[in-house]
Amino acid sequence: MKILVVCGNGLGSSFMMSMNVQKAMKELNIEGTCSHTDLASAKTENADYYIGSPEIMDQLNDGKRKTIPLVNMFSLEEIKKALTTHILKG
């Protein structure tokens, strides 16, 4: 399982979000890796799931990529809920 956290620039928000996503993955016992990048690079990088703000996910969603939009990236609860809905029940 490879999860890619994406933001506009790939150096601030996505890094901080990926720390929280990793925490959530651990708590939910989801095995895999989580890295972070910017929107342009994400378009050419393959991953099982892409996570980011709704605006970024809209731009990444081509019908083939599995995207998970997150509103509050510091809410561990929201991240866990999103991972549960999209991945565990997916």
Next chain:
Amino acid sequence: MLEKYLTAEMVQFKADSENWQEAIKLAAEPLVQHHFVEPKYVDTMIENVKQFGPYIVLLPKFAMPHARPEDGVNKLGLSLLVLEKAVEFADGKIANVFLVLAAPDKDSHLSLLSELSAVLASEEKVEAMASAKTYQELIKII
């Protein structure tokens, strides 16, 4: 380590700002003045929000405007603006704490962000930051 970058001259307290664009400009002023970033960095940060949405509002009340190293960063720096009255972004998100990040490359700022992340994980600390009135108060929080 945050306090090493957030020196008194990088931190401002103001009553309000006309809109989020002005707030970002004001918040970034110390970084421009002390040549951490080129003036165009400020415009790019604003453009990014228009293009990608206000995801720089990391959580309610707290925004971290930033752009890329190649958008005009000279050296690693942070500046902070606390507004008494919050400003609103396009989708109704609000912020009154603006922490501007200037990262000169992809790695050197990551330990700063880890530290910041620990502060932001505490709702109490975010509240305290949003209502801080003096530099001393603020430094105690972080």
